[in-house]
Amino acid sequence: MRRLWRRIRTASAFALFGGGGLVLAFLILPVARSLSAAEGFDLRAQRWIQRAYRVFIGYMAAIGLIRVERAEIPDPDGGGRLIVANHPTLIDTALLVAGFPQADCIAKAERAEVRAFGPAISAANYIRRETGSGVVEEAVKRLAAGRTLVVFPEGTRTPEGAKLGRFQRGAAHVALRAGVPIHPIVITARPRTLMKGQKWHDVPDRTLVLTVRNLAPLDPKDVLEGGETISLAARRVTEALRERFLVALETTEDEVG
Secondary structure, X not given: OHHHHXXXXXXXXXXXXXXXXXXXXXXXXXXXXXXXXXXXXXXXHHHHHHHHHHHHHHHHHXXXXXXXXXXXXXXXXXXXXXXXXXXXXXXXXXXXXXXXXXOEEXXXXXXXXXXXXXXXXXXXXXXXXXXXXXXXXXHXXXXXXXXXXXXXXXXXXXXXXXXXXXXOOHHHHHHHHHOOOEEEEEEEEEOOOOOOOOOOXXXXXXXXXXXXXXXXXXXXXXXOOOOOOHHHHXXXXXXXXXXXXXXXXXXXXXXXX
């Protein structure tokens, strides 16, 4: 009965997520667009998305599905801010973006085609992953404009049974091209749930504890010897970044254990 009650509450949370997405996409954002100038509307849309995500995360916490332990994310000392995070659960994007008044994201093509999300993704002018090499160029442009960019280098949720998935090199290429440090954020989920391939109703029998922890920034220059090709440099930065995440996740497990 306890697990059934958790399933009912989980269903209500995802109903709120889907219904809220539709209200945002087809009511709030169109009205906001009609009442404001076109220039800079993507930033206003991102602020509305942040508010919606805060409501969703707040609701899940209020009904006892999750507990969030979040460290404050420092503001950048001028220039853009490249946030790189691991991806253990289905709600990581909401969890992170809820903490940023402005956050550019990289959207999957299939997500942009979903009726509940597509209009909001377009309004926020998120970077579309299907643009290939143009993703890096657009990301660099936004960082140069002083914006915050959130990237999940695993590309999808962490596989079940693994601490971390394989890292793609896109974030490293962006950092190298933009000349900015990487701000790693480690997300841990205890117990593991909402994983890739797991049904939403396959819920744990206790509250999901989500920890959002900042690591020291990683400056690409600190892990390079100089003279590397851009491909080799991106590989070394990616390896160093992934190792930093693994050490942090192992440390967290030891503390919990």
